[in-house]
Amino acid sequence: MKNSAADITGLWENMTKGNSDAMLALYEYYYNDLLSYGIRLCGSLHTAKDAINDVFLHLAEQHKNLKPVKNVKAYLFACIRRKVFCLPYAIDKMVPIDEASAYDDAETSYEEMLVAIQQSDDIRTKIQLALAKLTERQKELIQLKYFQNLNYRQIETVTGISVKTAYNTIYNALRVLETELRGLLFSISLLFSSFL
Amino acid sequence: MDKNEPKRIDELLTDDSFLQYCRGDEAEKLHWEKQMALDPALKEAAEKAKQLYELLCSELTDPAVESLTFRQLLQDKGYMNTAAPVPSIPAQRRRWIWAAASIFLLSILSGVWLYTGKKNTDPITQMQPGKPAPLQNDAAPGKNTATLILADGRSVLLDSTGNGEIANQGPTQIVKLQEGQILYKTDGSKTTDILYNTMQTPRGGQYKLILPDGTKVWLNAASSIRYPTAFTGNERRVSITGEVYFEVAKVSDPAKQGKFQPFVVEKDEMRIEVLGTYFNVNTYEDESDMKVTLLEGSVIVTSAGSEAPGVKLRPGQQASVNNTDALSITNDIDLEVVMAWKNGLFDFNRADIKAIMRQIGRWYDLEIIYEGNIPTREFSGKITRNTNLSNVLRILEQSNINFSIEGKTIMVKP
Structure with a gap:
């Protein structure tokens, strides 16, 4: 799925006119990017998910007052950052946010958001590449274990793969991921801890 | 340490x-x-x-699933007009939907039934546009209609009239969305009582329902589903009759530390245990076997009456349970044929006339009577379900099968 800049601008414009489908298209399009960024800021999947919903709910509420923005992704990243760190910001004040005020604090500038986006894209690409190194079976079990939150017994029930085999398959998959992502984990932990 | x-x-x-x-x-x-x-x-x-x-x-994390939840949030807040949701479809599934859609278009434009040209298959020849219908009586196609039976026994007829809130059950609101679709909304407070609702479609009706957990359910004609208005236990359990297509939501309940709730579909002795997945279940009483067809994900089918343990299906496989409760698996199922009803088509692949007529009977709400020796040929082809009966029969008539309709009965003659 690749949307051109013009498509995104069009979706943004339609969203400001109250078109919820346009908003949901933007939501879906940027979801994984925003989630990955949010997790690196706060270290928690739940908090990051909540932040995304809060930001979009605010945009929905204020859709009539939204102005065109030159870089939708950078703007959304800045909103997520403000939400996660509870920075004094339009989201809490119920006033429209414009692009300038989104980046308007001592720590963030538009340029810094662009850097954050670049890092985020790099990390996601690396994770996708690492996941691509896994076998189908490994991917399926990783999905069940980490996304569906099944324990080994449940995995056995669902897939017919024995507890022992499932454990070994996941263990081997993680060794692959860890090897692939070792450098990445190191650099992320720096970014992450610098915000704590 | x-x-x-x-x-x-x-x-x-x-x-x-x-x-x-x-x-x-x-x-x-x-x-x-x-x-x-x-x-x-x-x-x-x-x-x-x-x-x-x-x-x-x-x-x-699947953005499509998250956006469905977010749409609900938006609706609850009422910040934007979200009256007519068009749930987005994960990319993997788009392929066959597009394939079905393009064939659907083709059959509308050309007015022909395509035929596969396989041996022993009777090609259904081109329909003559403008040829007058030879039938004196006709029947309109089925509609989006269903009856919702609430826990207290009240029943609500759901048809094409008015959208919006249709009933309240404790903290749960039942909201009718666009034509042929309803949604459960809870205010988030814990319910103590588990209430069971039943949605049933008549012959000549179909309906789409979104369960409280976000699972999407399509009911074909003469079908039903019974389900709780809140899925609170260890399992999400529903029972069905007729033919139902499921798109099961992956639910990891934060209140239960993200534990996954299995989704279980029951019909008589058959039990289907499910992860987030897409599958079709055909359990019409007048069909010989109950059939579970998996499109994506994985399900486990068990038959309590069978000695064999449950079988785990792979996408593209079909499990059948026959009338002695024996369980068998068929590979490489033609998913377009199985899913045709949901995509608004009749799609037959080497089907005999009786199998075709069973589908027609359910959709046009007709009883079928056979007279004389009906040929045992097989037919293949597709046609939209959204057309009058006469247009469907006209094509069959060109293969030398005749029909007459009286009231709610259709007579099939050689």
Whole structure:
């Protein structure tokens, strides 16, 4: 799925006119990017998910007052950052946010958001590449274990793969991921801890 | 420190206790924080393991599913007009829907039934546009209509009239969306009573329903589903009759520390246990076998009357349970044929006339009577379901099968 800049601008414009489908298209399009960024800021999947919903709910509420923005992704990243760190910001004040005020604090500038986006894209690409190194079976079990939150017994029930085999398959998959992502984990932990 | 405590990232991430900690379990959090305070090496590995866990989860998160939940949030807040949701479809599934849509268009434009040209298959020849219908009586196609039976026995007829809230059950609101679709909305408060509702379609009706957990359900004609208005237990359990297509939502309930709730479909002795997945179940009483067809994901089908243990289906496989409760699997099922009804088509692949007439009878609400020796030929082809009966029969008539309709009865003659 690749949307051109013009498509995104069009979706943004339609969203400001109250078109919820346009908003949901933007939501879906940027979801994984925003989630990955949010997790690196706060270290928690739940908090990051909540932040995304809060930001979009605010945009929905204020859709009539939204102005065109030159870089939708950078703007959304800045909103997520403000939400996660509870920075004094339009989201809490119920006033429209414009692009300038989104980046308007001592720590963030538009340029810094662009850097954050670049890092985020790099990390996601690396994770996708690492996941691509896994076998189908490994991917399926990783999905069940980490996304569906099944324990080994449940995995056995669902897939017919024995507890022992499932454990070994996941263990081997993680060794692959860890090897692939070792450098990445190191650099992320720096970014992450610098915000704590 | 405990010598048995794992330290490597991969060891941590295969440890259920550590994963519980990652998911926010308070008891595990205390345990792991204590361990980490004692062991800096463990702390470092645990922090990285947790990040790897979070990053994997974020990459595995399906935006389409999240946006469905968010749409609900938007609707509850009423910030934008979200009256007519068009749930988006994950990319993997788009292929066959597009294939079905293009064939659908083709058959409308050309007015022909395509035929596969296989041996022993009677090609259904081109329909003559403008040829007058030879039938004196006709029947309109089925509609989006169903009856919702509430826990207290009240029943609500759902048809093409008016959208909006149709009933209240405790903290749950039942809202009718666009034509042929309803949605359950809860205010988030805990329900103590489990209320069961039943949605049933008549012959000549179909309906779409979104269950309280976000699972999407399509009912074909003369079908039903019974389900609780809130899925609170260890399992999400529903029972069905007729033909139903499911798109089961992956539910990991934060109130239960993200534990996954299996989704279970029951029909008589047959039980289907499900993860987030897409599958069709055909259990019409007048068909010889009950059939479960998997499009995506995985399901386990068991038959209580069968000696054999349950079978796990792969996408593209079909499990059949026959009238002696025996369970068998068929590979490489033509999914377009199985899913045709949901895509608004009749699609037959080497079907005999009786199989075709059973579908026609259900959709046009007609009883079928056979006279004389009906040829045992097989037919293949597709046509839209959204057309009058006469247009469907006209094509069959060109293969020398005749029909006459009286009231709600259709007579089939050689």
